Amino acid sequence: MARDLKISVVVPALNEEKLIEKCLQSLSNQSLSRKDYEIIVVDGGSTDKTLKIADKYADKIIKNIKSIGKARDIGLRKAKAEIVAYTDADTIVPNNWLDCMLTSYEDGVLGVTGPIKPLENKILGKISFFIYNSILQTGVLLKEWGAIGNNFSVKKKAVQKVGGFIFPVYEEFEIWTKLNKIGRTRYISDLYVVTSARRYLKLTSAFKNILYGTKAFLMIKLGMTPENKWERVD
DSSP, X not given: OOOOOSXXXXXXXXXXXXXXXXXXXXXXXXXXXXXXEEEEEEESOOOSSHHHHHTTTOSEEEOOOOSHHHHHHHHHHHOOSSEEEEXXXXXXXXXTHHHHHHHTOOTTEEEEEOOEEESSOOHHHHHHHHHHHHHHHHXXXXXXXXXXXXXXXXXXXXXXXXXXXXXXXXXXXXXXXXHHHHSEEEEOXXXXXXXXXXXXXXXXXXXXXXXXXXXXXXXXXXXXXXXXXXXXXX
């Protein structure tokens, strides 16, 4: 008989051999007992050592899922626990991350998220993340968007109730907007994770990510589904 798990962690990955080991090490060294959670890596078709590294830490590896939105969705469907947490392969989480996630679910909460700090000591990354965190907090106040992909968790049944993750990218905006229509979500200001700011270290990439994020929000509000070829900017 499968053990009862308190929480499942889903980590989408694609060619992340440089960073995924630190991510998985941080997930393996949680204050929560290791028997109370599982780690699921969903790979997008890596051609480097990502899968070899993941095999040392993950309870389950799902291969060749070609968009991050689909990776989050299939990870949710394969998760054994009712609460599913998400982070990314370029992210390091604090050792109380899962404990904090679990203790944040009360009074009908359907999802929990928090802010991000940049891994790189670069001024553009710090400025970009300050703006990003401010946007997230604004979304929380408006009860609209409000989650960031490498630092959130959800109730599995609630996500299934709203149809799962449909957007191929910026899927966290999509799912948070849907969850806020049927219940309550939480933003915890001291629930930080440390993640790579590489997508924001060039002005052109930072601008494109902001532009695509705005596009995602407008499409969500208009009830539109993006084309599958739409990709996040690296």
